[in-house]
Amino acid sequence: MEAQKVEMFIMSNSKFFESHQINGIRERLIAIDDSKWAMISTIQLKDPTTILIVSILAGSLGIDRFMLGDTGLGIGKLLTCGGLGIWTIVDWFSIQKATREKNMQKIQQFLY
Amino acid sequence: MVLSRNKLYSILIMACVAGYIWVCFNMVNKQSVLEPVEVCFIKHFTNIPCPSCGSTRAILSLTKGNFNEAFNINPMGFLVAFIMLFTPLWILLDIVAKKNTLLTFYQNLETYLKRPKIAIPLLIIIMINWIWNINKGV
Amino acid sequence: MINLKKFKYEPGEHEAETASNSYLMSLIAIIMGLPLPIINLIATLIFYLGNRKGTYFVRWHCTQALLSQTSMLFINSYGFWWTISIIFSDENISNNYIAYIFATLIFNVTEFIATIYTAIKTRNGIHVEWWFYGTLTTLICKSGK
Incomplete structure:
Protein backbone atom coordinates (compact mmCIF):
# COMPACT_ATOMS: atom_id res chain seq x y z
CA MET A 1 0.00 0.00 0.00
CA GLU A 2 1.10 3.59 -0.42
CA ALA A 3 3.33 4.85 2.35
CA GLN A 4 1.33 8.02 2.74
CA LYS A 5 -1.95 6.19 3.28
CA VAL A 6 -0.32 3.88 5.81
CA GLU A 7 1.22 6.81 7.65
CA MET A 8 -2.19 8.47 7.89
CA PHE A 9 -3.79 5.31 9.21
CA ILE A 10 -1.08 4.89 11.84
CA MET A 11 -1.33 8.49 12.89
CA SER A 12 -5.05 8.47 13.44
CA ASN A 13 -5.17 5.01 15.03
CA SER A 14 -1.97 4.77 17.06
CA LYS A 15 -3.80 5.15 20.38
CA PHE A 16 -5.71 1.94 19.70
CA PHE A 17 -2.60 -0.24 19.65
CA GLU A 18 0.33 -1.06 21.89
CA SER A 19 3.23 1.21 21.05
CA HIS A 20 5.66 -1.63 20.49
CA GLN A 21 3.36 -3.23 17.93
CA ILE A 22 2.95 -0.16 15.76
CA ASN A 23 6.08 -0.76 13.72
CA GLY A 24 4.97 -4.28 12.90
CA ILE A 25 1.56 -3.02 11.81
CA ARG A 26 3.15 -0.36 9.60
CA GLU A 27 5.38 -2.87 7.86
CA ARG A 28 2.50 -5.27 7.28
CA LEU A 29 0.28 -2.50 5.96
CA ILE A 30 2.91 -1.47 3.41
CA ALA A 31 3.36 -5.07 2.35
CA ILE A 32 -0.28 -6.02 1.84
CA ASP A 33 -2.42 -5.51 -1.20
CA ASP A 34 -4.28 -2.26 -1.84
CA SER A 35 -7.61 -4.07 -2.16
CA LYS A 36 -7.73 -4.67 1.60
CA TRP A 37 -7.69 -0.96 2.36
CA ALA A 38 -11.47 -0.69 2.28
CA MET A 39 -11.77 -3.39 4.92
CA ILE A 40 -9.02 -2.09 7.15
CA SER A 41 -10.19 1.50 7.17
CA THR A 42 -13.67 0.46 8.30
CA ILE A 43 -12.69 -1.79 11.21
CA GLN A 44 -14.43 -0.76 14.40
CA LEU A 45 -11.70 -0.33 16.99
CA LYS A 46 -12.47 0.09 20.67
CA ASP A 47 -11.26 3.16 22.49
CA PRO A 48 -9.15 2.23 25.55
CA THR A 49 -10.18 5.40 27.39
CA THR A 50 -13.89 4.67 27.10
CA ILE A 51 -13.39 1.14 28.36
CA LEU A 52 -11.33 2.47 31.26
CA ILE A 53 -14.15 4.80 32.30
CA VAL A 54 -16.65 1.95 32.11
CA SER A 55 -14.27 -0.21 34.12
CA ILE A 56 -14.00 2.36 36.88
CA LEU A 57 -17.75 2.95 37.06
CA ALA A 58 -19.15 -0.52 36.49
CA GLY A 59 -16.14 -2.79 36.80
CA SER A 60 -17.57 -4.94 39.56
CA LEU A 61 -20.51 -5.85 37.32
CA GLY A 62 -18.13 -7.02 34.61
CA ILE A 63 -19.54 -4.59 32.03
CA ASP A 64 -16.04 -3.68 30.82
CA ARG A 65 -15.31 -7.29 29.97
CA PHE A 66 -18.65 -7.67 28.21
CA MET A 67 -17.83 -4.61 26.10
CA LEU A 68 -14.52 -6.13 25.09
CA GLY A 69 -16.33 -9.27 23.98
CA ASP A 70 -14.96 -11.52 26.73
CA THR A 71 -18.39 -12.73 27.75
CA GLY A 72 -17.10 -15.61 29.82
CA LEU A 73 -14.81 -13.43 31.90
CA GLY A 74 -17.58 -10.87 32.23
CA ILE A 75 -19.94 -13.44 33.69
CA GLY A 76 -17.21 -14.57 36.02
CA LYS A 77 -16.76 -11.01 37.20
CA ILE A 89 -8.81 -3.24 41.02
CA VAL A 90 -6.53 -5.24 38.76
CA ASP A 91 -8.74 -4.52 35.77
CA TRP A 92 -8.67 -0.78 36.36
CA PHE A 93 -5.00 -0.98 35.55
CA SER A 94 -4.93 -3.65 32.89
CA ILE A 95 -8.11 -3.07 30.88
CA GLN A 96 -6.50 -0.51 28.58
CA LYS A 97 -3.79 -2.94 27.61
CA ALA A 98 -6.39 -5.66 27.13
CA THR A 99 -8.37 -3.36 24.85
CA ARG A 100 -5.34 -2.59 22.72
CA GLU A 101 -4.56 -6.27 22.43
CA LYS A 102 -8.14 -6.96 21.41
CA ASN A 103 -7.81 -4.30 18.70
CA MET A 104 -4.58 -5.91 17.56
CA GLN A 105 -6.33 -9.26 17.20
CA LYS A 106 -9.05 -7.62 15.20
CA ILE A 107 -6.73 -5.97 12.72
CA GLN A 108 -4.56 -9.05 12.47
CA GLN A 109 -7.33 -10.94 10.70
CA PHE A 110 -6.98 -8.53 7.81
CA LEU A 111 -3.23 -8.15 7.84
CA TYR A 112 -2.39 -11.75 7.11
CA MET B 1 -7.92 -12.32 25.10
CA VAL B 2 -7.26 -15.41 23.04
CA LEU B 3 -7.68 -18.22 25.49
CA SER B 4 -5.67 -21.32 24.85
CA ARG B 5 -6.75 -24.54 26.52
CA ASN B 6 -4.17 -24.42 29.28
CA LYS B 7 -4.69 -20.75 29.98
CA LEU B 8 -8.45 -21.12 30.35
CA TYR B 9 -8.10 -24.19 32.53
CA SER B 10 -5.55 -22.60 34.81
CA ILE B 11 -7.68 -19.47 35.16
CA LEU B 12 -10.72 -21.60 36.01
CA ILE B 13 -8.84 -23.76 38.48
CA MET B 14 -7.36 -20.75 40.20
CA ALA B 15 -10.77 -19.12 40.38
CA CYS B 16 -12.29 -22.28 41.86
CA VAL B 17 -9.50 -22.63 44.41
CA ALA B 18 -9.93 -18.99 45.38
CA GLY B 19 -13.68 -19.58 45.67
CA TYR B 20 -13.24 -22.61 47.93
CA ILE B 21 -10.76 -20.74 50.11
CA TRP B 22 -13.19 -17.85 50.34
CA VAL B 23 -16.10 -20.12 51.33
CA CYS B 24 -13.97 -21.94 53.91
CA PHE B 25 -12.75 -18.63 55.29
CA ASN B 26 -16.34 -17.51 55.71
CA MET B 27 -17.33 -20.77 57.38
CA VAL B 28 -14.54 -20.57 59.92
CA ASN B 29 -14.94 -16.86 60.39
CA LYS B 30 -18.52 -17.24 61.68
CA GLN B 31 -18.01 -15.84 65.12
CA SER B 32 -16.25 -12.98 63.40
CA VAL B 33 -12.79 -12.56 64.81
CA LEU B 34 -12.51 -9.91 62.17
CA GLU B 35 -15.36 -7.69 61.20
CA PRO B 36 -17.29 -9.43 58.46
CA VAL B 37 -15.06 -8.56 55.54
CA GLU B 38 -16.96 -6.62 52.94
CA VAL B 39 -15.57 -7.12 49.48
CA CYS B 40 -18.22 -5.67 47.20
CA PHE B 41 -17.33 -2.16 46.05
CA ILE B 42 -20.87 -1.22 45.09
CA LYS B 43 -22.22 -2.20 48.47
CA HIS B 44 -19.28 -0.65 50.23
CA PHE B 45 -19.65 2.77 48.64
CA THR B 46 -23.36 3.11 47.96
CA ASN B 47 -24.93 0.68 50.46
CA ILE B 48 -26.93 -0.81 47.59
CA PRO B 49 -26.27 -4.52 47.12
CA CYS B 50 -25.01 -5.61 43.70
CA PRO B 51 -26.73 -8.39 41.71
CA SER B 52 -24.57 -11.10 43.20
CA CYS B 53 -24.22 -9.84 46.75
CA GLY B 54 -25.23 -12.61 49.12
CA SER B 55 -23.95 -15.45 46.95
CA THR B 56 -21.50 -16.41 49.64
CA ARG B 57 -24.23 -16.60 52.29
CA ALA B 58 -26.39 -18.56 49.84
CA ILE B 59 -23.60 -21.08 49.31
CA LEU B 60 -23.01 -21.32 53.05
CA SER B 61 -26.65 -22.19 53.65
CA LEU B 62 -26.52 -24.61 50.71
CA THR B 63 -23.73 -26.49 52.44
CA LYS B 64 -26.08 -26.92 55.38
CA GLY B 65 -28.81 -28.19 53.07
CA ASN B 66 -31.15 -25.22 53.42
CA PHE B 67 -32.19 -24.90 49.80
CA ASN B 68 -35.10 -22.55 50.47
CA GLU B 69 -33.05 -20.24 52.59
CA ALA B 70 -30.32 -20.16 49.95
CA PHE B 71 -32.89 -19.30 47.28
CA ASN B 72 -34.24 -16.51 49.43
CA ILE B 73 -30.82 -15.00 50.03
CA ASN B 74 -29.72 -15.02 46.41
CA PRO B 75 -30.59 -17.48 43.62
CA MET B 76 -27.26 -16.71 41.99
CA GLY B 77 -25.64 -18.73 44.74
CA PHE B 78 -26.98 -21.87 43.06
CA LEU B 79 -25.28 -20.94 39.80
CA VAL B 80 -21.99 -20.17 41.51
CA ALA B 81 -22.11 -23.36 43.57
CA PHE B 82 -22.92 -25.35 40.44
CA ILE B 83 -19.99 -23.86 38.56
CA MET B 84 -17.63 -24.34 41.48
CA LEU B 85 -18.69 -27.95 41.84
CA PHE B 86 -18.56 -29.06 38.24
CA THR B 87 -15.74 -27.10 36.57
CA PRO B 88 -12.94 -28.88 38.46
CA LEU B 89 -14.51 -32.24 37.62
CA TRP B 90 -14.87 -31.33 33.97
CA ILE B 91 -11.28 -30.06 33.81
CA LEU B 92 -10.07 -33.26 35.46
CA LEU B 93 -11.97 -35.35 32.93
CA ASP B 94 -10.52 -33.32 30.08
CA ILE B 95 -6.99 -33.65 31.37
CA VAL B 96 -7.36 -37.39 31.88
CA ALA B 97 -8.92 -37.93 28.46
CA LYS B 98 -6.56 -35.39 26.82
CA LYS B 99 -9.47 -33.64 25.17
CA ASN B 100 -10.61 -30.04 25.17
CA THR B 101 -14.37 -30.34 25.45
CA LEU B 102 -14.58 -27.60 28.08
CA LEU B 103 -12.70 -25.15 25.87
CA THR B 104 -15.05 -25.80 22.95
CA PHE B 105 -18.02 -25.52 25.28
CA TYR B 106 -16.71 -22.23 26.65
CA GLN B 107 -16.15 -20.77 23.19
CA ASN B 108 -19.56 -21.90 21.99
CA LEU B 109 -21.17 -20.49 25.10
CA GLU B 110 -19.47 -17.13 24.49
CA THR B 111 -20.78 -16.82 20.95
CA TYR B 112 -24.17 -18.16 22.04
CA LEU B 113 -24.54 -15.63 24.83
CA LYS B 114 -23.69 -12.75 22.51
CA ARG B 115 -26.90 -13.29 20.56
CA PRO B 116 -29.46 -10.62 21.43
CA LYS B 117 -32.19 -13.24 21.74
CA ILE B 118 -30.33 -14.86 24.61
CA ALA B 119 -28.53 -11.87 26.06
CA ILE B 120 -31.57 -9.64 26.59
CA PRO B 121 -33.69 -12.14 28.57
CA LEU B 122 -30.68 -13.00 30.72
CA LEU B 123 -30.08 -9.32 31.34
CA ILE B 124 -33.70 -8.90 32.37
CA ILE B 125 -33.48 -11.85 34.76
CA ILE B 126 -30.37 -10.38 36.34
CA MET B 127 -32.07 -7.01 36.65
CA ILE B 128 -35.13 -8.59 38.33
CA ASN B 129 -32.85 -10.43 40.70
CA TRP B 130 -31.03 -7.20 41.41
CA ILE B 131 -34.25 -5.34 42.19
CA TRP B 132 -35.29 -8.20 44.45
CA ASN B 133 -31.88 -8.02 46.11
CA ILE B 134 -32.24 -4.31 46.78
CA ASN B 135 -35.76 -4.78 48.10
CA LYS B 136 -34.89 -7.44 50.64
CA GLY B 137 -31.70 -5.57 51.51
CA VAL B 138 -29.26 -8.48 51.33
CA MET C 1 19.09 2.11 47.85
CA ILE C 2 17.43 2.97 44.58
CA ASN C 3 19.44 2.98 41.39
CA LEU C 4 18.45 4.53 38.12
CA LYS C 5 19.91 2.37 35.39
CA LYS C 6 19.92 2.19 31.65
CA PHE C 7 17.70 -0.60 30.38
CA LYS C 8 18.72 -2.89 27.54
CA TYR C 9 16.42 -1.06 25.18
CA GLU C 10 14.28 2.07 25.14
CA PRO C 11 10.83 1.03 26.38
CA GLY C 12 7.83 2.27 24.41
CA GLU C 13 5.12 4.56 25.72
CA HIS C 14 2.65 1.79 26.57
CA GLU C 15 5.29 -0.48 28.04
CA ALA C 16 6.25 2.28 30.46
CA GLU C 17 2.58 2.77 31.28
CA THR C 18 2.00 -0.89 32.08
CA ALA C 19 5.19 -1.14 34.15
CA SER C 20 4.20 1.93 36.10
CA ASN C 21 0.70 0.54 36.54
CA SER C 22 2.06 -2.53 38.32
CA TYR C 23 3.42 -0.30 41.09
CA LEU C 24 0.46 2.03 41.12
CA MET C 25 -1.92 -0.90 41.40
CA SER C 26 -0.13 -2.33 44.41
CA LEU C 27 -0.54 1.05 46.10
CA ILE C 28 -4.26 1.23 45.35
CA ALA C 29 -4.69 -2.37 46.47
CA ILE C 30 -2.95 -1.59 49.77
CA ILE C 31 -5.34 1.28 50.39
CA MET C 32 -8.44 -0.70 49.39
CA GLY C 33 -7.63 -3.79 51.39
CA LEU C 34 -6.13 -1.85 54.26
CA PRO C 35 -6.69 -4.03 57.33
CA LEU C 36 -5.84 -7.24 55.49
CA PRO C 37 -2.22 -7.45 54.35
CA ILE C 38 -2.78 -10.11 51.71
CA ILE C 39 -5.12 -8.27 49.31
CA ASN C 40 -2.37 -6.30 47.60
CA LEU C 41 -0.24 -9.40 47.17
CA ILE C 42 -3.09 -11.24 45.45
CA ALA C 43 -3.77 -8.24 43.22
CA THR C 44 -0.10 -7.89 42.28
CA LEU C 45 0.08 -11.62 41.61
CA ILE C 46 -2.91 -11.49 39.26
CA PHE C 47 -1.38 -8.52 37.47
CA TYR C 48 1.92 -10.36 37.17
CA LEU C 49 0.24 -13.48 35.78
CA GLY C 50 -1.67 -11.35 33.29
CA ASN C 51 1.57 -9.82 32.01
CA ARG C 52 3.65 -12.97 31.94
CA LYS C 53 3.65 -12.82 28.13
CA GLY C 54 4.45 -9.10 28.06
CA THR C 55 7.66 -7.43 26.93
CA TYR C 56 10.82 -7.71 29.02
CA PHE C 57 10.55 -4.25 30.54
CA VAL C 58 6.97 -4.91 31.69
CA ARG C 59 7.77 -8.35 33.06
CA TRP C 60 10.81 -7.05 34.89
CA HIS C 61 8.90 -4.38 36.74
CA CYS C 62 5.94 -6.64 37.49
CA THR C 63 8.37 -9.09 39.07
CA GLN C 64 10.04 -6.40 41.15
CA ALA C 65 6.65 -5.17 42.39
CA LEU C 66 5.62 -8.73 43.22
CA LEU C 67 8.85 -9.45 45.12
CA SER C 68 8.60 -6.32 47.22
CA GLN C 69 4.95 -7.06 48.04
CA THR C 70 5.79 -10.65 48.99
CA SER C 71 8.47 -9.61 51.44
CA MET C 72 6.12 -7.08 53.00
CA LEU C 73 3.46 -9.78 53.46
CA PHE C 74 5.49 -11.72 56.03
CA ILE C 75 6.29 -8.66 58.09
CA ASN C 76 2.78 -7.29 57.90
CA SER C 77 0.78 -10.45 58.53
CA TYR C 78 2.77 -11.22 61.67
CA GLY C 79 2.05 -7.75 62.96
CA PHE C 80 -1.58 -8.04 61.90
CA TRP C 81 -2.25 -11.29 63.77
CA TRP C 82 -0.34 -10.06 66.80
CA THR C 83 -2.64 -7.03 66.90
CA ILE C 84 -5.71 -9.25 66.50
CA SER C 85 -4.61 -11.48 69.35
CA ILE C 86 -4.12 -8.45 71.58
CA ILE C 87 -7.55 -7.07 70.75
CA PHE C 88 -9.49 -10.32 71.07
CA SER C 89 -7.62 -12.34 73.67
CA ASP C 90 -6.14 -11.46 77.01
CA GLU C 91 -2.64 -10.88 75.71
CA ASN C 92 -1.14 -7.58 76.81
CA ILE C 93 0.67 -4.88 74.90
CA SER C 94 4.34 -5.50 75.58
CA ASN C 95 7.41 -3.51 74.70
CA ASN C 96 8.23 -6.12 72.07
CA TYR C 97 4.91 -5.49 70.40
CA ILE C 98 5.41 -1.74 70.25
CA ALA C 99 8.92 -2.15 68.87
CA TYR C 100 7.69 -4.58 66.24
CA ILE C 101 4.80 -2.38 65.13
CA PHE C 102 7.11 0.62 64.96
CA ALA C 103 9.59 -1.28 62.78
CA THR C 104 6.75 -2.52 60.56
CA LEU C 105 5.50 1.01 60.17
CA ILE C 106 8.93 2.26 59.10
CA PHE C 107 9.28 -0.59 56.60
CA ASN C 108 5.85 0.09 55.15
CA VAL C 109 6.33 3.83 54.81
CA THR C 110 9.71 3.30 53.15
CA GLU C 111 8.22 0.81 50.74
CA PHE C 112 5.28 3.09 50.05
CA ILE C 113 7.48 6.06 49.19
CA ALA C 114 9.83 3.94 47.12
CA THR C 115 6.87 2.52 45.19
CA ILE C 116 5.44 5.97 44.45
CA TYR C 117 8.85 7.18 43.30
CA THR C 118 9.35 4.12 41.10
CA ALA C 119 5.87 4.44 39.61
CA ILE C 120 6.59 8.01 38.57
CA LYS C 121 10.01 7.20 37.15
CA THR C 122 8.96 4.10 35.20
CA ARG C 123 6.05 6.05 33.75
CA ASN C 124 8.67 8.16 31.99
CA GLY C 125 10.47 5.08 30.75
CA ILE C 126 13.28 5.27 33.29
CA HIS C 127 14.46 1.93 34.61
CA VAL C 128 14.54 1.83 38.42
CA GLU C 129 16.33 -0.94 40.30
CA TRP C 130 15.86 -1.32 44.03
CA TRP C 131 18.60 -2.45 46.30
CA PHE C 132 18.58 -6.27 46.62
CA TYR C 133 15.23 -6.64 44.83
CA GLY C 134 16.68 -5.42 41.55
CA THR C 135 19.42 -8.06 41.44
CA LEU C 136 16.97 -10.74 42.54
CA THR C 137 14.55 -9.71 39.81
CA THR C 138 17.25 -9.85 37.16
CA LEU C 139 18.01 -13.39 38.27
CA ILE C 140 14.36 -14.48 38.16
CA CYS C 141 13.24 -12.62 35.09
CA LYS C 142 14.87 -13.87 31.92
CA SER C 143 15.04 -11.60 28.91
CA GLY C 144 13.90 -14.55 26.83
CA LYS C 145 12.86 -14.49 23.19
Missing part, protein backbone atom coordinates in the same frame (compact mmCIF):
# COMPACT_ATOMS: atom_id res chain seq x y z
CA LEU A 78 -20.50 -10.44 37.58
CA LEU A 79 -21.10 -13.60 39.60
CA THR A 80 -18.31 -12.92 42.06
CA CYS A 81 -18.90 -9.21 42.76
CA GLY A 82 -15.90 -8.34 40.59
CA GLY A 83 -13.67 -11.17 41.75
CA LEU A 84 -14.25 -10.23 45.40
CA GLY A 85 -13.20 -6.70 44.54
CA ILE A 86 -9.63 -7.68 43.76
CA TRP A 87 -10.15 -8.43 40.09
CA THR A 88 -11.90 -5.06 39.75
